[in-house]
Amino acid sequence: MTRRILVTGAGGFIGGRIVEVLHELNPGSVRAGVRRWSSAARIGRLPVEIVQCDVSSAESVRSAMKGVTAVVHCARGDATTNIEGTRIVLDEAQRAGVERVVHLSTVAVYGRQEGSFTEATPSAPGSDPYGSSKEQTEELCAEYGRRGLAITVLRPTIVYGPYSDLWTVEFAQRLAAGTWFLPERYTQGTCNLVYVDDVVKAVVISLRHEKAIGQTFIINGEERPTWNEYFHALNDALGLPPLRPASAMRSRIKAGVMMPVRKTAKFILKRFQPLVMKVYQRSKVAKSLMRHAETAIKNSPTAGEFELYSLRVSYEEQKAREMLAYRPTFSMRDGIELSVAWLRDFRYL
């Protein structure tokens, strides 16, 4: 039987790349599931089947899953969508007799702790709502696994690369703006970077490998640079002047000053988005002010970032290496080089 793979969240950063690679490896094998049609511009470049797949609707998922033999579940949203969406996807997969499911989780299930982590380490997301919701999705995977569904859970680390707003575009723009810098003492934590194509590689292996069934794997890159090393490497690849050393106090003050601005902007956008957009469209002054505010917010580190960049932590992908023969293909240098080529082509810089 020809394998037919549904990718949920195909309009997103990782889901989009999974669709591209699966299509290239086996044309005609992919069905790309998107919540909104408007997120399909990237995958629409390929002759792949695109279907609406809103994971919060059992009916939508059921329809998207017709005739499918495997599912890669990448769709994500708020905590409720993550948990209930996963429940629906697993339920429908079981109902449809799907042979394999690969579920994208995260190392955020370990929370913000220092040390060395393996799959044997108990998860402890703490107060992080994202990590906590993903922990619950993993529990659901275990439950459906016990009911006979062949599931593999992958926990990627910091996934970067083309189309990554969070770990690629924003950092590059901050560095290019020349106004964002952090003191070295706050960036000596471990940056567990994994290039997006290495995550896709792990998905491809998991879909095929019998030993992957019922297992959870950490997926990390080859190197363990510090955040400071990542920022410098990215800065150099962008061809920017060397990063200036920053005062710890100044950075803290800047983060402290921007915190209420950030919170207020978030609140206003959440509560009054249609009105804000109307004002944005109709007033050039408002448009200019909003753009300046957006840039200022983006270029200022948050308090949470100080914590993240200081954390000395390593997520070990030894199990994936041993059981699945997974080896990361892309060094940090390779990944940054490809990311910068993409950033330039897409006029982000």
Place this chain on the structure above:
Amino acid sequence: MIKLSTHSGDEAPVIALIGCGAITEALHLPALARHPEIMAKAVCVDPNLARANAMATKFGASRAVARYQDVMGDADGAIVAVPPKLHYPVTMDLLAAKVHVLCEKPLTDTADQARGLIAKAQQMDVALCVNNYRRLYPSSIKVRDLIAAGELGAVRHLEFFWGEQFDWPAASSTYFGAAAGRGVLADKGAHVLDLVCWWLGGKPEVVSYEDDSMGGTEAVAALHFRLNECEGVVRLSWLSRYPNTFEVRGDHATAGGRLFDWDTVDLKRTSGRKQKLRLASSAKVPQDLGKDLLDNFLDVVRGRAKPVVAGSDVLPSIELLDECYSRRTRMPMPWYDAWRRIGN
């Protein structure tokens, strides 16, 4: 010359809205609703009858039907907002039935089709209008006037950068994938190439055209063109935000601006003198200019005006689109091709 309607100018015409997708809901129906006497007689048409009914109810149209053929006997004018691939057959049928048409851009997929529609409109003595409403931007008109008056001198370079993440609230899958066929060049490019041809007074030749289609709809497109001594670049994207600017460089001066600032043009003379030209406009948002174009169409149907953008006006840009697609090459994307390194 297009002879205008035989419709009595006093009576409200019957307008059919063919295709009730996002553009009809966001632009055409609200624009038509400013004319209650016309809205009351309007007909919403969509193969998804539930959608047509919902739109008719929401905006107060007289009725909804599933097939456009069912309104051809009644309609004085039709707004064609179906998927671009269907523009040609639907518009051709309507023109043949002596219905005036305002067609969404791009008018057709090919230049031959466009010529066919123009000929049919002439033969049937009805109007063929196209929703290339960016021609109504005061900034577009000003640039054309500056070039035509020789204010810029001989034009040497023209560039357009228009990119933003696709967020049109598409109501169906018709925008993307192999079935749709054409992407950002036919979408944003239908406006941009029309302005290029309009400003330069003719169709440039394609020096090179590349995009990122791999069997589906292109999301990034890059065109290099030449017309006489002018060379130009157009770059369009559905995937990331560009500066969204244009620039026309002549021997005497350069005119430029932001694509959405419809009432401003920046003029920089070779002497170094800079001017920000503020242009009169009643529009508050770009959609207002789309409403002006629709009002023009209603006047055309009533026999009170000529089309501000007729099918024959946009023919050079359709020819240019055609040429681009026929010369398409895939743009280099090392980050995409890196999948080969993952291994099979």
